[in-house]
Amino acid sequence: MSTTSKSTPATASGEQPKAEGGDQDLGAAGSQLSTAPAEEAPNLPSLGVIGWTRWFWRQLTSMRVALILLLLVSLGAIPGSLIPQDGIDAVKVEEFRANHDLLAPVYDKLGLFHVYSSVWFSAIYILLFVSLIGCIVPRTWQFVGQLRGRPPRAPRRLDRLPAYTTWRTGAEPEEVREAARKLLRRRRFRVEAAGDAVAAEKGYLREAGNLAFHIALIVLLTAFAWGQLFKYEGNKLILEGDGFSNTLTQYDDFKSGNLFDADDDLTPFSFTLKDFHGTYEATGPNRGTPRIYEAKVTYTEGAEGTEKSKTIEVNKPLHIDGSKVYLVSHGYAPILTVKDAKGDVVMDKQAVALLPLDGNVTSSGAVKVMDGYRNAKGEKEQLGFNAFFLPTYGGTGSGMQSTFPALVNPMLALSAYHGDLGVDAGIPQSVYQLDKTNLKEFKDSDGKLFKQQLKVGDTMTLPNGAGSVTFNGVQEWAGFQVTQQPGSGWALGGAVVAIFGLAGSLFVQRRRVWVRAVRGADGVTVVEMAGLGRSESAKVPEELGDLAGVLYDQAPPAPDGPENDDTPDTPDTPDTHVVPAEGAEK
Amino acid sequence: MTLAAATELATATNEHLANVSNTLIYSAMAVYTLAFFAHIAEWLFGSRSKVGRTAAALTADVAGKSASGPPVTVRKAGGTAVLERPAVVVRSGFRDVPDGPGAHGGTEKGDLYGRIAIALTVLAFALEAGGVLARALSVKRAPWGNMYEFNITFTTVAVGVYLVLLALKKNIRWLGLPLATTVLLDLGLAVTVLYTASDQLVPALHSYWLYIHVSTAIFCGAVFYVGAVGTILYLFKDNFENKLASGGTPGRFASSVLDRLPAAASLDKFAYRVNAAVFPLWTFTIIAGAIWAGDAWGRYWGWDPKETWSFITWVAYACYLHARATAGWKGRKAAYLALVAFGCWLFNYYGVNIFVSGKHSYADVGLGVLQSAGF
Numbered sequence: 001m002s003t004t005s006k007s008t009p010a011t012a013s014g015e016q017p018k019a020e021g022g023d024q025d026l027g028a029a030g031s032q033l034s035t036a037p038a039e040e041a042p043n044l045p046s047l048g049v050i051g052w053t054r055w056f057w058r059q060l061t062s063m064r065v066a067l068i069l070l071l072l073v074s075l076g077a078i079p080g081s082l083i084p085q086d087g088i089d090a091v092k093v094e095e096f097r098a099n100h101d102l103l104a105p106v107y108d109k110l111g112l113f114h115v116y117s118s119v120w121f122s123a124i125y126i127l128l129f130v131s132l133i134g135c136i137v138p139r140t141w142q143f144v145g146q147l148r149g150r151p152p153r154a155p156r157r158l159d160r161l162p163a164y165t166t167w168r169t170g171a172e173p174e175e176v177r178e179a180a181r182k183l184l185r186r187r188r189f190r191v192e193a194a195g196d197a198v199a200a201e202k203g204y205l206r207e208a209g210n211l212a213f214h215i216a217l218i219v220l221l222t223a224f225a226w227g228q229l230f231k232y233e234g235n236k237l238i239l240e241g242d243g244f245s246n247t248l249t250q251y252d253d254f255k256s257g258n259l260f261d262a263d264d265d266l267t268p269f270s271f272t273l274k275d276f277h278g279t280y281e282a283t284g285p286n287r288g289t290p291r292i293y294e295a296k297v298t299y300t301e302g303a304e305g306t307e308k309s310k311t312i313e314v315n316k317p318l319h320i321d322g323s324k325v326y327l328v329s330h331g332y333a334p335i336l337t338v339k340d341a342k343g344d345v346v347m348d349k350q351a352v353a354l355l356p357l358d359g360n361v362t363s364s365g366a367v368k369v370m371d372g373y374r375n376a377k378g379e380k381e382q383l384g385f386n387a388f389f390l391p392t393y394g395g396t397g398s399g400m401q402s403t404f405p406a407l408v409n410p411m412l413a414l415s416a417y418h419g420d421l422g423v424d425a426g427i428p429q430s431v432y433q434l435d436k437t438n439l440k441e442f443k444d445s446d447g448k449l450f451k452q453q454l455k456v457g458d459t460m461t462l463p464n465g466a467g468s469v470t471f472n473g474v475q476e477w478a479g480f481q482v483t484q485q486p487g488s489g490w491a492l493g494g495a496v497v498a499i500f501g502l503a504g505s506l507f508v509q510r511r512r513v514w515v516r517a518v519r520g521a522d523g524v525t526v527v528e529m530a531g532l533g534r535s536e537s538a539k540v541p542e543e544l545g546d547l548a549g550v551l552y553d554q555a556p557p558a559p560d561g562p563e564n565d566d567t568p569d570t571p572d573t574p575d576t577h578v579v580p581a582e583g584a585e586k
Numbered sequence: 587m588t589l590a591a592a593t594e595l596a597t598a599t600n601e602h603l604a605n606v607s608n609t610l611i612y613s614a615m616a617v618y619t620l621a622f623f624a625h626i627a628e629w630l631f632g633s634r635s636k637v638g639r640t641a642a643a644l645t646a647d648v649a650g651k652s653a654s655g656p657p658v659t660v661r662k663a664g665g666t667a668v669l670e671r672p673a674v675v676v677r678s679g680f681r682d683v684p685d686g687p688g689a690h691g692g693t694e695k696g697d698l699y700g701r702i703a704i705a706l707t708v709l710a711f712a713l714e715a716g717g718v719l720a721r722a723l724s725v726k727r728a729p730w731g732n733m734y735e736f737n738i739t740f741t742t743v744a745v746g747v748y749l750v751l752l753a754l755k756k757n758i759r760w761l762g763l764p765l766a767t768t769v770l771l772d773l774g775l776a777v778t779v780l781y782t783a784s785d786q787l788v789p790a791l792h793s794y795w796l797y798i799h800v801s802t803a804i805f806c807g808a809v810f811y812v813g814a815v816g817t818i819l820y821l822f823k824d825n826f827e828n829k830l831a832s833g834g835t836p837g838r839f840a841s842s843v844l845d846r847l848p849a850a851a852s853l854d855k856f857a858y859r860v861n862a863a864v865f866p867l868w869t870f871t872i873i874a875g876a877i878w879a880g881d882a883w884g885r886y887w888g889w890d891p892k893e894t895w896s897f898i899t900w901v902a903y904a905c906y907l908h909a910r911a912t913a914g915w916k917g918r919k920a921a922y923l924a925l926v927a928f929g930c931w932l933f934n935y936y937g938v939n940i941f942v943s944g945k946h947s948y949a950d951v952g953l954g955v956l957q958s959a960g961f
Contacts, residue, residue, distance in 0.1 A: 036911065063912045067905060074901035074930070081894040081942060088889060116889050165672045224887065233884060315793050315881045326884045483884045491886070495873040502866045506907075529672075545674045552672055 035139040061134035080115030154197035154514035158530035163541035169555040176517035197516035209504020220494030223487035231485040232256035245270035271299035329479030346372040360402035415451035416442040603724035610717030617710035624703035625763040632691030683849040737776035744808035795878035814928035816857035824850035895934035902927035
């Protein structure tokens with residue numbers, strides 16, 4: 001090795017190198033520029049269980065299979081976005097089931113109503129996961145090895161590398177090598193002087209970023225999966241003045257992960273909604289736009305904690321020991337008093353929450369009088385009202401739509417029914433809707449459904465002495481969502497690391513530079529420089545040119561004439577071109 | 587001044603701004619149309635040149651290989667002329683096809699029309715950007731509340747990316763005609779089908795994440811689009827080069843057009859760089875969205891259709907990036923993956939908004955959709 005490398009490039013290029021030898025040189029120099037596994041030709045597995053296992057493992061951790069699994073994940077995610085999902089909108093799933101007698105059972109079998117927790121989707125991502133880990137672990141070890149190792153020695157034939165330059169200088173070879181070493185150090189290369197050449201490598205951040213990205217992805221996905229298993233999410237609508245304590249029975253609706261245990265995992269706390277406050281843009285094109293929504297609450301951590309005050313805003317949830325309480329909605333609840341035929345109060349100044357329909361909080365819902373009501377004949381009956389509420393009524397002829405979200409001119413419209421509300425049948429029904437199957441309309445004098453518009457303080461007298469309804473006032477309510485998803489912090493950390501890792505792995509180029517300086521046959525020093533990148537890039541020759549330029553100044557060209565026969569030749573293959581090829585043709 | 591009068595004035599100003607915005611957008615469309623015709627002229631005049639560089643290079647290449655000729659000696663003129671820096675010899679693994687001369691085909695007239703087209707594009711860009719700005723001022727919020735606003739911003743950014751690359755002296759003039767065409771189509775769609783009057787929308791979430799998440803989403807889309815055009819042209823050009831290399835004769839039209847484009851390798855590299863450069867930003871967009879969702883909806887990931895499709899898009903681009911590093915997938919197969927990935931992005935933008943309902947449906951209700959979630 002030492003003798004061949006000391007031969008001048010001129011003589012080296014004169015002989016036709018054995019293709020094999022040259023390739024091996026380049027191969028060693030180009031090795032371990034990344035830790036990517038070499039693509040193997042498909043091999044017939046050796047017999048036996050271990051052989052098959054090894055084969056299977058190799059396949060699973062190969063780039064090709066990882067790629068296919070990635071494709072499958074994206075394909076598998078598609079149906080979940082097009083078919084209604086249980087976890088997102090259970091009502092839509094029910095609708096779909098009702099409308100598709102044939103498809104629904106098939107979808108059920110395939111788990112298409114809960115794609116993201118289905119067996120087949122899980123199988124794909126778990127395989128991908130295993131493949132990822134199986135790829136990352138050995139690559140990490142390899143990378144650690146590379147970090148502890150030194151840049152590989154200069155290949156014998158530098159001129160076969162993707163970027164190459166050479167010149168003759170009057171400086172001593174040792175001086176040139178020392179200058180090169182210093183220069184490369186300054187440029188933050190890892191430098192290793194070996195024999196007649198200096199080897200340098202840079203851009204380890206690429207592989208580090210790549211590994212960091214994939215590891216961060218594993219952390220992110222694990223944290224997400226963990227969160228999914230142990231999360232819970234519940235909604236509760238609370239009237240001003242009312243309270244809530246975090247137990248299962250108190251929720252309007254509640255969802256939780258598979259491993260969530262409501263007895264142990266519900267954070268004990270309670271809070272009371274003191275006041276809800278909303279302000280709106282009063283003028284301009286954005287009239288009606290919410291400016292402030294805030295819910296003033298007092299809360300207690302644990303079973304017996306001290307009471308604290310806090311204002312919950314949109315995007316500013318209340319954090320209690322891993323649980324978050326979000327303010328997610330608000331609306332109005334007209335306060336009503338209902339008297340029966342005899343004039344007995346059967347509903348006393350009760351606030352009935354209505355659901356908002358639009359940005360100006362036009363609201364609708366139902367008022368249900370379940371117990372205690374007797375009609376004009378003295379029979380037990382139930383009353384139902386469809387309620388429509390406008391916080392700001394535009395006046396007669398302006399339509400049944402609120403014109404502003406705040407309580408400027410509240411108006412309540414009620415249409416009245418009597419009979420059986422169907423609440424005793426044991427079938428759960430919405431508190432915001434009337435089940436009219438067993439209800440009869442109250443009729444007005446024209447024989448139409450009896451309805452009336454009420455201002456605050458107004459009383460509506462039901463036809464035929466059936467009783468009355470008084471609109472006493474309006475209370476506000478706020479909707480809260482209580483969630484807990486453990487592992488969010490880990491997921492966020494993973495995400496941030498993933499972005500930086502990704503940037504490193506995509507924007508940093510790993511490359512090697514070699515500088516060889518030897519005394520030629522005529523005693524003049526010949527400097528050779530070569531660069532090699534992990535992928536072909538214009539930056540490698542650019543950087544090499546730049547480095548060469550600096551070194552060129554420190555080791556200026558020998559003053560011998562151009563006719564000198566020792567001028568190094570570039571051995572050539574047809575796909576070589578010279579940039580810039582000054583004086584190439586004389 | 588009474589309050590009512592002040593309100594009226596404010597409303598009038600905003601309506602005025604909205605009208606200004608519309609006028610600017612229409613003017614931009616007119617100028618883009620002119621730019622489109624100038625590009626057509628550039629291509630037409632360019633077709634008069636009969637360069638046939640690709641064919642020459644590829645046939646010479648074949649000849650060179652068969653002859654495996656004597657080594658070429660490159661000598662440097664040392665001594666007499668001191669070089670600033672030594673020459674660097676570059677060995678390329680690619681087929682050594684030179685980049686085409688560009689749409690103008692090296693003709694003076696073609697080049698003139700090309701320059702006119704670029705000047706017009708700059709003007710149209712300025713008009714359109716003004717239109718977007720006026721729109722934003724008229725509604726006093728980021729102009730990303732509905733698909734119309736999204737579309738006009740998207741095309742502005744796509745043209746902006748193109749102009750910045752041009753200003754950086756990148757070889758990207760070939761993008762001019764396809765870009766002008768699609769921008770016109772997109773704007774046409776925006777002003778006809780998607781147009782939404784500049785009216786009040788609930789800026790439902792008073793969150794700076796709107797600016798971060800939506801702006802990066804638009805930017806990523808514009809860059810992915812530029813990458814996709816590069817990929818499509820790469821596929822054509824690669825086909826063309828393969829045909830030439832295997833001794834075939836492509837059609838006259840194909841030869842005339844494709845010969846003027848950059849080499850397949852250059853187009854491929856361009857598409858890769860563009861996609862790879864913006865991929866981390868796309869990752870960031872998704873994560874920013876997740877953080878916002880965590881603040882606003884109580885969960886950072888809930889498989890909402892928009893979330894799902896941004897994930898699918900992400901995975902598809904990840905596939906593409908991996909494929910480029912995998913033997914047997916490089917080149918055309920990877921390019922197809924890139925197109926699939928861009929298709930996913932497009933579907934995420936148009937398809938999900940129009941056909942799938944979810945928390946992100948700005949197609950009809952703007953950001954007011956968050957009403958459904960409460961606000």
